Amino acid sequence: MTNRGPGQVASRPRTMHVRRRPPQTPAWWRDLTGVLCWTSVLIVAALWVSGRGLxxxxxxxxxxxxxxxxxSGLVAADLLLVQVFLMARVPMIERSYGQDELARRHRLTGFWSFNLLLAHIALILGGYTLRDHNNLLRETWTVVTTYGGMLLALAATAALVVVVVTSVRLARRALRYESWHLLHLYAYVGVGLSIPHEIWTGADFTSSRLAQVYWWSAYGVAAGAIVVYRLMLPIWRTLRHGLTVREVIYEAPGVVTVSLGGRGLHRMPVRAGQYFVFRFLDGQGWSRGNPYSLSASPAPDRLRVTAKAAGDGSSRLARLRPGTRVAVEGPYGRLTAERRVTDRVAMFACGIGITPLRALLEELDxxxxxxxxxxxxxSEADLVFRDELEQLARRRGITVHYVLGPRLRGRASWLPEGAGSWSDAAAVRKLVPxxxxxxxxxxxxDRWMDxxxxxxxxxxxxxxQLHQERFSW
Known part of the structure; x- marks a missing residue:
């Protein structure tokens, strides 16, 4: 392990390599994904109509x-499957939207699905209570204890409640990433436990052969996407490339760089600006993955990531030893050269956000x-990669502005305290005419990016011409 004092940055000359460029993402992929999602909802509504719903x-x-x-129950179930499918890391969807936009759509779809689920429960219990001339509490007890699959459906609802509650912004901020991620996996539990209720007591499922074909196909596609893209593909890439830790370097206070070696990385469809989910197989806690952006342009035998200690996962980076094996998912993200539309580039970075932008500055044409x-x-001590950035600036003719100082209080601004007399837009025009x-x-x-x-x-x-990707959860 290389150990350097705070604020001292290692100078690491890099050799230029020729990489196989990943193919451009077809624009129609995004449109097709949206059409398929909306079509699934229309099919569900049509099946309800064909079952004499109107x-x-x-x-x-x-x-x-x-x-x-x-x-409402049918649409809720369909949106839940759409939600699962959107976050299954399907390359066609991942490369079309990027993880930050997918996360927003996933969250929006999830809240709609959950609200419709609550409406489904209230409406069904209300209808059954009126039909049986019963009181609501007694009818609820009868439904839960005598209808097929209802106890499992109740457990599924409880699991989804956990997911929704922990998805609220205040709850997310109170949880560590590792805890939030584990609780979020309860969504899969909710999907699985809801299936028996739909098969045994769902009128639309039991009375229509066409509905059965659709729903089994939808569950099969969602489950298949999870198995292929969240399990099999990461396992295959981990075994194929054999990533291990080569070096750990302290860049700045609380900031650590990890250099990873592997085989045939030029065959991996990765670009500067993207990130991976890494699992370092160094003992307890190895199963928890953490997302880290590449901090250097990928080479045929080496990747490099840099992170600031902000949780259990990133804090573990400083304790890694050379030779530690690494399991990997990815690459993910759209903050790449593919999104450029002009010949000139300007990078605005704050804190550890320099990592993907430093890689882009190295790779972009x-x-x-x-x-x-x-x-x-x-402060100057918090500048990560300063020596590397200045070497890169001299070699490629980059204009570099360091904007230093405590956060400006009293207004939402990207500027430091010492620049309070400037408007945010005027400062941008001054630095980047x-x-x-x-x-x-x-x-x-997030707030600085806003x-x-x-x-x-x-x-x-x-x-x-504005390109951003947010890595908050």
């Missing part, structure tokens, strides 16, 4: 509630004088 609405309050309960880096940090002619890549903490993105937009950057 006709029963006119048969009185009991049938009205029950029929609407059937529809641009002329001398056509690249700008604006690096925001609390003619910003409308640049592709701008932004990476850092302010930085607002500033570059206000400074005149067209929306299509």
């Amino acid at each position: 006709q029963t609405l006119l048969n009185g309050p009991a049938d009205l509630f029950t029929s609407l309960g059937r529809l 641009y002329r001398r004088g056509d690249a700008v880096l604006v690096y925001r940090a609390h 003619e910003i409308s002619q640049y592709d701008v890549f932004v990476c850092g903490p 302010a930085a993105c607002a500033a570059v937009t206000a400074a005149g950057l067209p929306a299509g």
Whole structure:
């Protein structure tokens, strides 16, 4: 292990390698994904109509509630499967949207699914109570204890409640990433436990052969995507490339770089700006994966990641030893050269957000004088890769601005305390003149990114030239 003092950065010359470029992502992949998701909801609604869902609405309050309960339950189940499929790491979807946008869509779909599930429960119980001329509590007890699969459905609902509650922003902030990720796996438990209820007591499933074909196909596709892309593909890539830890370097206070070696990495479809989910097989806790961006352009025999200690997983990096085996998922993310539309690039980084942007500056194609880096940090001691960045700047003609100082209080700003007299947009125009002619890549903490993105937009950057990917959970 290489051990350097705080703020001292190792100078590591790198050899240029020719890599096989991953293919461009077809634009129609994104459109097709959206069409398929909406089509699944329309199919569910059509199956409900074919099962006399509309006709029963006119048969009185009991049938009205029950029929609407059937529809809400069917759509809730379909959206739950869509939610699972969106986060199954399917390359077509991953490369079309990127993980930050997928996470937002996943969360939105999940809340709609859960709300419809609650509506399904309330409407069905209300309809059954009216039909049986019973009181609500007694009817609920009868349904749970006598209908097939209902105890399992109750357990499925409890599992989904855990997932939804821990997805609320306040709850996420109170949990460690590792705890949140483990609790989020309960979504799979909820999906699995809901199937018997649908098979045994779901009127739309039991009365329609077409519905049975659709639902079995939908569950099969979702389960298959999970098995193939979240289990088999990572295992295959881990065994094929044989990644191990080669070196651990202390970059700055609390910041650690891990260099990884492996076989045939030029065959891996990875680009600068992407990230992997790593599991370091060094003992207890090895099964918990953590996402880390590449901090250098990938080489045929080496990858490099850099992280700041912010939880159990990233804190473990400093204790890694050379030779430790590594299991890997990925690559993921869309913060790559593929998104460029101009010949000039400007990078806005804050803190450890420098990692993917440093890799992009190394890999992107641009002329001398056509690249700008604006690096925001609390102090000089917190600048990561300073020596590397300055060597890269001299070699490739990059203009580098270090924006240092404590956080500006009193307004949401990307600037430090000492620049409080500047407007955010004016500072952008000062540091990057003619910003409308640049592709701008932004990476850092969420609130800082919000302010930085607002500033570059206000400074005149067209929306299509702003590129960001958020790695918060």
